[in-house]
Amino acid sequence: MQNLENLKALAKFEAKSPLASEDAQLRKKTLLQIAKNVAERNQGKTVAQMLNSVLALSSQTRRVLHEPVTIELDVFNSDGSRAVVMEFGNKA
Numbered sequence: 001m002q003n004l005e006n007l008k009a010l011a012k013f014e015a016k017s018p019l020a021s022e023d024a025q026l027r028k029k030t031l032l033q034i035a036k037n038v039a040e041r042n043q044g045k046t047v048a049q050m051l052n053s054v055l056a057l058s059s060q061t062r063r064v065l066h067e068p069v070t071i072e073l074d075v076f077n078s079d080g081s082r083a084v085v086m087e088f089g090n091k092a
Helices: 002-011 024-041 047-065
Strands: 071-076 082-088
């Protein structure tokens, strides 16, 4: 039910970014400004520093977007007894 509410809210979403504009010139101008700002911020940084920034942002984004997951892996001996139990994540 909660997912349905989220979908309804998404359906009512109105983009306010200049990148969502129907005016191609405005979109182009906005993209050029974004590229200019990124270039200015990264001026003087090495490739390794920029790559580290991208990797850090991407991993943060993945952690924020995904809900925690619990994985349980049971390994049994040939006689059916439990040999190993590995748990990753938090139990609710």
